[in-house]
Amino acid sequence: MATFLYRIGRWAFRRRRLVGGLWLGVLVLAVAAAALAPSGEEADLAMPGTESQRAFDLLDERFPQSNSQGAEARLVFRAPDGRRVTAGENRATVADVLGSLEGSDQVASATDPYTTGAVSEDGTIAYSTITYTADAVDLSESAKAALQDAASRARSAGLTVEIGGSALDAEEELGGTTEIIGVAVAAVVLILALGSLVAAGLSLLTAFVGVAIAFGLVSALAVPLGLTSTVAILALMLGLAVGIDYALFITSRYRDERARGSEPEEAAGRAVGTAGSAVVFAGATVVIALVGLGVVGIPELTKMGMGGAGAVALAVLVALTLVPALFGFFGRRVLSRTARKGMRPGGAARSRGREAELPGRDAGRAGLGARWARFVLRRPVAVLMVAGLGLGAVALPALGLELGLPGDESKSVETTQRRAYDLLSQGFGPGFNGPLTVVVDTSESGDTRATTDLVVKTVKGVDGIASVGEPVLNRTEDTAVLTAVPRTAPNSGETKDLVHAMRSALSGVSSGTGAGILVTGTTALNIDISEAMSDALIPYLSVVIGLAVLLLTVVFRSVLVPVKAALGFLLSVGAAFGVLVAVFQWGWAADLIGIEQTGPVMSLMPILIIGIVFGLAMDYEVFLLTRMREAYVHGASPGEAIVSGFRHSGRVVAAAAIIMVSVFAGFIGMNSPTIQTMGVGLAAAVAFDAFLVRMAIAPAVLALLGHRAWWLPRILNRVLPDVDIEGESLSRHDPASSAPSQTSAAEPAPVRQLPVGRD
Structure with a gap:
């Protein structure tokens, strides 16, 4: 794969006008299609197979x-x-x-x-x-x-x-103040990390191109595919975050290659062949996890997963083609000012051997990453205990996680919909805003009216029912509908128990009369969806963890590294769930981010966050550990390999994490509870995973494992494919490996035989 991507990078650099023109054309077509397409509808959530959904389908019929x-x-x-x-x-x-x-x-x-x-x-x-x-x-x-x-x-x-x-309900407007602040923070971080306005602008430009195309396609397909504004916002959020990060990774590697003495076209090819391989893998994990959301069985969740996956796939394609093309357009301006001063007249940097670094400013940054790695190596147990126990403490509130779906009660009191909700609750009781609907199908039974009267009597006898309306029959008089108003609010635990009690009581009537009796309504559907999400959480998490272990085993040809990565992922996700419970259920810091009503966490969030964070966590795992493994394979000790990984990738991963957290946090200020919850959960998960799991726990565990971290059973060594994500096959294209350095002969580094177990 590295060789194939290397060729793509060089081709895009040479054919930069063609590549730029093609992407510009795609962008124009996507924007035009979005402008001409009609607006999509905000469809209600559906859960095929549940009792409430079967009742809705029967009512439609x-x-x-x-x-x-x-x-x-x-x-x-x-x-x-x-x-x-x-x-x-x-x-x-x-x-x-x-x-x-x-x-x-x-x-x-x-x-x-x-x-x-x-x-x-x-x-x-x-x-x-x-x-x-x-x-x-x-x-x-x-x-x-x-x-x-x-x-x-x-x-x-x-x-x-x-x-x-619903008359005044509107799609969430984009481009608010908080989103702009998030992008502004990302721009500042890029400038500080790259030391070049041009390089920072290149990363932002390519991310915006990918996001604009993805957003345009989602808008254009909204009506034919039934996509909602939430799908578009998720595509915007993910596309912007990963688009900036992927461009940053490739740009950083390009600058490293230029500093090592490579000519611009060669550096572009090697950057795409090495960092681009990691981008492909990381993007593929996000896409797989998002597409996998379809197995849950909720159409809206499936659409959100597909929309987000499409945005990430576009970000990968843009990073692999448009980014190297822009290297050709901007030339030396992609490098920092210090690096440009160190250039030879011919355009190549003064090489200091294979491990040459950017001089001055960049070298200092590499030193910061190396110093942190050495600190962890000196105190691995202390770092592991502090970071692990800290994340465990933050995750404790997740034990009280309650799932639900937001309604008007979760909106700001500044909105007329929320004030109308409160007035109706005050005048007619808290259950008035969440009535339950009972559908009685008598097509296979006898007397419709007698059966319906028995249903009414049974419902009135259920504890917690405030009132029951008069039944309404359809034209053929084989189906009756009646409304029951609970005494408790729609999202309360008492209402959930009431729905189960009603269904239990009515099951006896159904078996005695032969009628089909179903309890539905928005409240009942929300309860069914929340329970289905809770039931699907562990199986989906198991699939994601299994996928992570398998993919990382293939990439790093190790057994313990993938296990360590999966356990770290569980820690970061658990801590993110703890933050969601503390903020949205307990109300901690709720005023700070504009949450005026606490309640259950939205049902879709845990699985959605698991799917997204899984792929993003693998981003940082891959970009840090590929450099570590590359150094270890070439003869470095386990400790030296950790330092090398942080020297080359630590500052880039830190910058990428700050950017992603800023982008996600920028969506917290939106009025939609769904987007607010998503912004808080994703920002917290990325921060925990990048700075505590990948940059503290991971090196501490690797330091304790030593050579055993890279152990692989002999049978797996023969069976697993070699994806060459570190770009070992590109050594023959490296001019520094065949030409002597100014200071010493640049001989190929010795390749270590990785520890392989017995059959």
């Missing part, structure tokens, strides 16, 4: 007229303190407001709260349901303006009015 309804809004009215909404002047105001909506653009109907019984027992709160002929995403601005004007009219008359429902 037996009550097809319900599918024709579009968006829905709730105007919630509250009378001033000491007064009732049923008072004459308030009734007149409500009637005037609802009358102003009749005949408005896209309005299908508006209910009268006084005739439908939508008034609280104390008479202070009432609500009206407005239905539209179009979905929320297709609502015109005039329709939304009419709704808001109606609310303003009621407020002018002295009523408190808030708007709930």
